[in-house]
Amino acid sequence: MTAPSRTPEALPSCQVVAVVGATAAGKSDLAVELARRLGGEIVNADSMQLYRGMDIGTAKLTGPERRGVPHHLLDVWDVTEAASVAEYQRLARAEIERLLSAGRVPVLVGGSGLYVRGAIDVMEFPGTDPDVRARLEAELAEGGSGPLHARLAAADPQAARAILPSNGRRVVRALEVIEITGRPFTANLPGHESVYDTLQIGVEVPRPELDGRIARRVDRMWEAGLVDEVRALEREGLREGRTASRALGYQQVLAALAGDCTEDAARAETVRATKRFARRQDSWFRRDPRVHWLSGADTARDDLTGAALALLERPVTA
Template identity: 75%
Template sequence: MKNRVIAVVGPTAAGKSDLGVALARILGGEVINADSMQLYRGMDIGTAKLPPDERHGVPHHLLDIWDVTQAANVADYQRLARAEIDRLHAADRVPVLVGGSGLYVRAAIDPLEFPGTDAAVRARIEAELELRGPGALHARLAAVDPAAARAILPSNGRRIVRALEVVEITGRPFTANLPQVEAQQPVYDTVQIGLDIPRPLLDERIALRVDRMWGAGLVAEVRALEAVGLREGRTASRALGYQQVLAALAGECTEEQARADTVRATKRFARRQDSWFRRDGRVHWLTAQGEELTDRALTLLGEAVTA
């Protein structure tokens, strides 16, 4: 496993965190978070952040590093993740990248380059978003970069703004900065393990997870984060569960409606995650659960070493 990266990927509620810990314990590794929302301090319940007592002594990195007011920046994450991977390799430890944020995983292991930002351009497009709404901007994106428009939901104003900003700054389509997997030589020798959960079972897990989040105090967590700027955070405020609870706290819906909306939105998100990782032919999909899943993952890794 020397100088290799293991990536555990797949949709939310599939069991990535538990498998990542199990592999790290057996292989002498440490976990590097690749969930964009677990980067935020205080966002614990709604992101299903693994509690310390369930990490079984395995060090976890890139958790709780950003304030909720900070906008997500995948280029910053890329720099931090690669520094952790290089540090672990130098210490003869196995980096286990765990998370369902597909772009963040690829940023860590593939030679992606991310254009900078232009504050004036972004402010102008954000003002247009506020005035005209995401639908109008999505239509504009479809005209200049159809592939990006297909990949970004018409309601996702933040990503639409970023895509239009990149097009204007670079003069190239936003998707030109995400080359096809087949055309790339990865930065690290990586084995990607995808967790393949039947959709009905995954939907059950998601509903149960949301119920547990509410029972564990998600509403109180959101209230506390609102006091330190969550509502103003362009990225954190749109996280699943947090966006819905903020709406309930603002009187825009009931708490029960917020819970039901969270379940529906999470199911849709899980399908998009699955589709993203399915496009990457390097992912090895495993369907087992529990100890059998760990055993199969170890067999896969052993075969990769001898290949």
Template identity: 75%
Template sequence: MRQQPVIAVVGPTAAGKSDLAVDIALRLEGECVNADSMQLYRGMDVGTAKLTLDERRGVPHHLLDIWDVTVTASVAEYQKLARPLIESLAVPVLVGGSGLYVRAAIDDLEFPGTDPEIRARLEAELAERGPAPLYERLREADPVAAEAILPSNGRRIVRALEVIEHSGRPFSATMPSFEAVYPSVQIGLDVPRPELDARIETRVGRMWAAGLVEEVRGLLERGLARGRTASRALGYAQVVRFLEGEWSEEQALAETVRATRRFARRQESWFRRDPRVNWLPYDAPDLLERALETIKAEGSA
């Protein structure tokens, strides 16, 4: 068990997490550990706002660029990589907006096995009948899990039913809790919604100017279309539709802004449910000092 806490910088996209994490790491002689599921992919740089080497300012960054774009993301695999790394670092600074990945790194989160035959059968039923009858089955088998899953989320409904059938246990028994594996201090960046919407629009515009379309075109040559996760990433999915002639470039850009704003709301909702997150104003002039004070106070509690 770690004695020193894991520091986690969390919050919605475009809030400034990456820069604050570097600032904290520089002051505490720490190292950053990526918890953004899309930054795990090699070559997905512009569209994920991955820090350049210069922007990392000499701070070591771990778990970036580890998967090819054809690989399907696995939070269970991420957990296997993140845990030993966190244990090996004196001051790990976890940074990213993928809430489940943050929880997988620091909380007692279990990932049950899979059964390809059960999964295939349920996915076939989902394709044929839609999510409604599967959701009703889940509600009867595991009301707690059904309450936490949207009735329209066919992928998660299938996964829940697969786990129940495969393990004989409720899916809710494996869902995230707030029981920590490591002591941690979580810093959340609070951005008022109108400002966050504006920051997202500015960021997407900068991504386009920085060559997102060219990046996606190159990744398509490397198999992006075969990647079940990477091909659906924000910005990448929209640019693919533009390159395939389905949308105009202007429409792809506007849809990226809209989808990113919607995603940011889901991120904020996820992190707001965690009572352990210490929220600080993203634009506070003394943000770093306030973050360091929080880390010191909670770390010695």
């Protein structure tokens, strides 16, 4: 089924539309509606929705929920593959260029801030040094991420504030870049220089309402069979996947399946961890002055699409 064509009155004033914000804010539904109105197609920018089989826990839209709008960059990687922003950038820009050449509007949607920036902004990735990486990963395996994070805090305080101490993979990468380039890791992060003429629409929801949505979403995931989904993916190597195994919900269920906690405790921790993650997402996108924020609160939901279309009718400003 093909998405409806653009109508003259719906022509956007930009090349690319990006819908961003915290998890459970309503980004996906808005993106689908905008794509329908603009004759566009969805380009996924959620790092965990790139993994095949990770459906329930990442809240991938079902076929009917996509409403006939083509979706791209879902189910790309096996759960054993480590996520790569550089590889995602290559894939996303290829999709964006293809859609633009076909006269379609790319509607980028997701809450993975670095992936969004990698797709639409000037961003180059320093190379890797296998020897440096192996040495740092050996230190991580032996002593945990705490000492490495302390080293990062001394070398690049801004990077240390942005990377959780528990995220050993990202701590190792930051230290590797510092050692390879001789510059702070944050010096390699993108500025606000766009590759495409992009309108970024942020969907914001008051914190108490968003927390309630997150709790209800986690409940629905459990009811929909998240534990069984994790069991099936475990047989495909999920537990060995350096990135996928740390996804919200999946990490907690894996712990329960290993006997490290009860299923009820895993469920409660998923809610807590998702709320923390939503706050970090909001902080990331708030730092970008180009994001136009719209209310996704229940009381404003009927007006959200109209407000977004109104933004698209005026020239995009940086």
